[in-house]
Amino acid sequence: MxxxxxxxxxxxxxxxxxxxxxxxxxxxxxxxxxxxxxxGQGFVENLTAGIDANASDLGALLAPRVIEALGAPVEAYGKAAIVGLDGEIEHGSALIHTLKFGNHFRDAAAAKTLLPAVEKRGPAGIVFDIPLKHFTDATIRSHHQTFEVRIPDAPHPGEIVIALAAAAQGRPQQRLAALSTEQ
Amino acid sequence: MSVDLEPSPGSLDLEAAPRTPDWLRRIAVYREEVLLENAAAPAVPALKATAAAVIRNPWIGTPSSRDLSPEVEAIAPVLARELTGRLIATLGGTAAIEAFGKAAIVGTRGELEHAGALIHTPFFGNLMREFLEGESIICFADTRADAGETLVVPMWHKNHAATRSHYQTITARISDGPRADEIVVVAAASTGPRPHARIGDRRTDPTVSASTIAKGTK
Structure with missing residues (x-):
């Protein structure tokens, strides 16, 4: 990789x-x-080899770093795959929509839910929003949030940006009633 | 607030300021680590980072003749401390930092002078230089813009500004700032040179002038 x-x-x-x-x-x-x-490989029918070669390594690279950067217990999380213009969105999805990738983050954060995701194709400097949801219960409304990211010179046409996001809490000033109050 | 510029950073008494001033909305730290550039690892690996604060512009509605110094003296030292502290933490310590720069983006209801006021006086610049243990003048960029504007922040060596290997930039951007009545203030630093710096220096340059070019001697 x-x-x-x-x-x-x-x-x-x-x-x-x-x-x-x-x-x-x-x-x-x-x-x-x-x-x-x-x-540069044209249409690759079976993406398994590339997934096996990269997805787990990416999860292992990013999960400890994002937890350290947050510096507090993770309460909400999400992920992103932003594919350069020469690639398929399927390439980004292949790398992040596998347990091989996500389990590194889930296990390290003692999380239970699936990671919400953004998958998108664009030029270097594209703005993307990473959705985050609660780490053990994706219905907890206070923790639904997004975080906007832009990397000035990425992805190049032949690159992919793979990202993890973590929040130590829900939205600032969150004050919506719980979902259960509407049921 | 009184600020003594002589003592070391540790003795600077800024504790009188509230922990969260009501004019301070957001602080974002952005760090880049280049592992490969043109398919090769940098000979001297470096980290570079920005720390950016989004604050309420204290001069909205004041005339162009207004003395800006009272707010500068109250706000700029707090920004210098908060921003350089985060740079030091994210870049591995003061000693690791080799280059620095600064910037400000004023929202559309403010004057460019408001941006300059917060970065161009000793109440920011001297303190940033002191906290990062540098000696150079700090290079800068400023602009007036809507929220989400990108600003390329120049950096050069913190002790020897003419060191060509350390001429570099980093791009700052706050997604939702500055609002029209806000200012984004940015401190930037790098722990080393450009990834593959190889364009010489003043000591190695040939003599170049219009006449040497015309003669074809260089």
Missing amino acids: NVRKIVTIVDETLTEGGRPVEPAARVAVVAAVIENPWA
Whole structure:
């Protein structure tokens, strides 16, 4: 696996709606810019070999880094695969929609739910939103949130950006009634 | 707030400021580690990062003649401390940092002078230089823009500004800032040179002028 660059983002929201957020709401993202394993091969019918060669390594690379960057217990999480213009979205999906990838994060964070995801194709510098949901119960409304990411020079046409996102809490100033109150 | 510029960073008393000032909305740290550039690992690996704060512009509605110094003296030292502290933490310590730069983006209801006020006075620049243990003038970029604008932040060597290997940039962007009445203030730093710096330096340059080019001697 050829990794060109690793990007780490740590974001703190200290006030929202004009009121303090205490403690500050933290979200972390770690992204790897990798060479598309199927670049230049035309239409590859069976993606299994590329998945086996890369997906677990990517999960092992990103999961500990995003947990360390967050610096607090993970309460919500998500993932992203942003494919460069010469690739298929299926290439990005192949790398992140497998337990080989996600289990590294799930196990390290003692999480139970599936990771919500964004898959998208675009030019270097494309803006993408990573959806995050609660790590043990995806119906917990307070933790539905998204985080916006942009890497200035990635992905190149033959690259894929693979990212994990983690939040230490739900939305800043979250105050919606629980889903159960509508049932 | 009174700030003594002489003592070491550890003795700077900024504790009088509230832990979360109501003018401070968001702080984002962005770090890049280049593992491969043009298919080869950098001979000298480096990390580079920005730390950006989104704050309320304290001068909205004030005239162009307004003295900016009271707010500069209250706000800029807090920003210098918060932003350089995060750079030091994310880049592996003060000693690891070799290059630095700074920037500000003012929202559309503010003056460009408001952005400059927060980064171009000793209340930010001297403190950033002191906290990062540098000696150079700090290079900069500024602009006025809507939220989500990207700004390329220049950096150069913190002790020897003419060191060509350390001329580099990093791109800063806050998705939802600055709002029209906000300012984004950015501190940037790098732990090393460009990935494959190989364009010489002043010591190795030939003599080049219009006449040497015309003569074909260089």
